[in-house]
Amino acid sequence: MTSSDGSYLHRVAAVLDAFRAEDDEVSAAELARRTGLPKSTVHRIVLALIEEGLLERRGQEVRLGLKLFEIGQRVPRQRVLRDAALPYMSDLREATRQTIHLAVLEGSEVVYVEILRSSGGPDMPSRVGGRLPAHATGVGKAIMAFSPPEVVHRILDGGLARVSERTITAPGLFVKELDRIRRDGVAYDREESGHGIVCAAGPVLGRDGEVLGALSASGWSARMRLDRVAPAVHTAALALSRTLGEPGRARMRG
Structure with a gap:
């Protein structure tokens, strides 16, 4: 794995870790604020995670996807x-x-x-x-x-x-x-x-x-x-x- 791959994975992990227990849905802008990452970077990561089923879209906001729960049970x-x-x-x-x-x-x-x-x-x-x-x-x-x-x-x-x-x-x-x-x-x-x-x-x-x-x-x-x-x-x-x-x-x- 290259250093750029590792850096991207760290950013993905930061976005997922930014969700809090009390959250239902969160906007990409709020995730950017919590992680300190550029909004454009968070937007790309969110879209990729939605495509993989790890996040789910709810209007203009997103929430953790069922696939994450399924993985966690393993x-x-x-x-x-x-x-x-x-x-x-x-x-x-x-x-x-x-x-x-x-x-x-x-x-x-x-x-x-x-x-x-x-x-x-x-x-x-x-x-x-x-x-x-x-x-x-x-x-x-x-x-x-x-x-x-x-x-x-x-x-x-x-x-x-x-x-x-x-x-x-x-x-x-x-x-x-x-x-x-x-x-x-x-x-x-x-x-x-x-x-x-x-x-x-x-x-x-x-x-x-x-x-x-x-x-x-x-x-x-x-x-x-x-x-x-x-x-x-x-x-x-x-x-x-x-x-x-x-x-x-x-x-x-x-």
Whole structure:
């Protein structure tokens, strides 16, 4: 692949990445503004993506196409993990009456693979396919606590941005928090990702101890007792880990 090919692919990726979870349709002009690319370049890329079915035209605007969803369903890590987790997520929601998340780590962020929402739960910033800074979430901290040291160091070196008033931003305090999570097997988000939202999360491990993702139960801080929900989350995460560690089950790589 030539350097010009690579540059074009980077621009295409930038256009697709410019779509946000809350977007329905977006204009080419807005995509150009978000990416910083010339409008003429974005216009050509949008037309090519429409032709390939990766974007769909809606009047003067475009939206992500169904073909992207179909491709996403083929990602092995997401498919295997999600399929194995769904029964445990359903049982956990039934037991806790809270919103249940399944997430994986991608760089310094968590990507939500599946969410089972509860009725009456808070309007959370998480969305399926959406991202949040790992250090500000229960699932992210659960994953980081069981990740190799170089993964943790990379995230710490990038800085711990403040997402809410209660986000842990001091590296020393955060490392102590990870030590506690390794001892207890449960991570907590105490309004660190959003005001009024708390959660308990447990790591999901593979056969060789590799951390594959995390499960969590989230709800209103005024209604959800973390000490009561945490054991159920811990049990569900352990059960899912055992299932994924069974001989013959496809292994997943980060």
